[in-house]
Amino acid sequence: MTTSHEAGVQDPAAGRDAGSQRVRPDQRRPVIAVVPLRGGGAGKTRLADELGPAERTRLVATLAGHVLGALLAGPVARVLVVTGDPEFAAGVMGSDRRVRVVPQPGGRPGLNEAVAVGQELALEAGARRVLVAHADLPLLTAEDVGALLAPAGRVVVAPDRSGTGTNALVLDGSVSGFRFRFGPGSREAHEREARRLGVVPDVVLRAGTSTDLDTAADWAALPEAVRTALRRAVEG
Ligand SMILES: Nc1nc2c(ncn2[C@@H]2O[C@H](COP(=O)(O)OP(=O)(O)OP(=O)(O)O)[C@@H](O)[C@H]2O)c(=O)[nH]1
Numbered sequence: 001m002t003t004s005h006e007a008g009v010q011d012p013a014a015g016r017d018a019g020s021q022r023v024r025p026d027q028r029r030p031v032i033a034v035v036p037l038r039g040g041g042a043g044k045t046r047l048a049d050e051l052g053p054a055e056r057t058r059l060v061a062t063l064a065g066h067v068l069g070a071l072l073a074g075p076v077a078r079v080l081v082v083t084g085d086p087e088f089a090a091g092v093m094g095s096d097r098r099v100r101v102v103p104q105p106g107g108r109p110g111l112n113e114a115v116a117v118g119q120e121l122a123l124e125a126g127a128r129r130v131l132v133a134h135a136d137l138p139l140l141t142a143e144d145v146g147a148l149l150a151p152a153g154r155v156v157v158a159p160d161r162s163g164t165g166t167n168a169l170v171l172d173g174s175v176s177g178f179r180f181r182f183g184p185g186s187r188e189a190h191e192r193e194a195r196r197l198g199v200v201p202d203v204v205l206r207a208g209t210s211t212d213l214d215t216a217a218d219w220a221a222l223p224e225a226v227r228t229a230l231r232r233a234v235e236g
């Protein structure tokens with residue numbers, strides 16, 4: 001049977017429990033993922049004309065569950081979900097012990113600070129590499145996660161489908177002083193940031209990493225089966 005991690009979102013609950021039969025990661029120098037997550041009621045505002053607040057909340061939860069499942073089905077040992085809404089995030093996670101909900105400190109608001117907080121904690125925990133992934137990637141698969149981790153370079157950038165944004169980043173644990181620049185034009189900003197630190201960035205271009213879901217146009221561009229599954233999930 002095809003799982004959500006092989007073919008994109010298929011079922012709202014499908015992202016939560018996969019991975020148990022996969023290869024065990026190196027627990028001494030693990031790859032740790034950081035997933036920033038805005039509260040369920042706060043996110044996906046660019047879909048406000050198409051979806052009501054409850055539907056957007058369910059969409060955020062479904063997408064986040066899918067991304068976590070894809071991450072944990074591969075060589076990622078742990079995921080830190082950095083969020084201003086820990087209660088919502090805890091509901092999305094289920095009971096997987098490899099996922100930790102990190103409340104975003106009030107003094108460090110915004111997406112870039114969320115990611116920086118996660119990176120700091122991951123490095124403190126001994127991460128060999130830190131993989132940052134947005135929580136809204138409906139086609140992300142375990143294979144995509146493997147592809148993000150395949151380049152040997154110290155900085156890996158995965159652009160969005162416009163080529164201007166960034167949906168995922170991998171930083172080697174030895175990279176210090178990298179300033180996260182998520183927001184408009186972040187792909188170029190992140191590549192520039194790598195070069196500032198003397199690193200030639202690797203770029204990964206795949207449907208699973210480049211497809212995020214922000215707008216009605218993003219929704220329309222999804223494969224029909226994924227759109228159907230998401231429609232079912234957001235309708236509750
Ligand atoms: N912790 C945290 N995560 C954020 C914040 N802003 C965005 N995110 C997360 O960052 C990723 C990319 O988010 P965006 O696509 O920029 O924003 P969004 O909330 O999903 O959608 P819009 O409301 O349309 O901008 C998603 O995983 C969001 O949940 C923030 O201020 N704090």
Ligand SMILES: C=C(OP(=O)(O)O)C(=O)O
Nearest residue numbers: 165166182183184186214
């Ligand atoms: C935050 C970003 O994108 P978006 O808000 O479009 O998801 C980004 O690409 O850096």
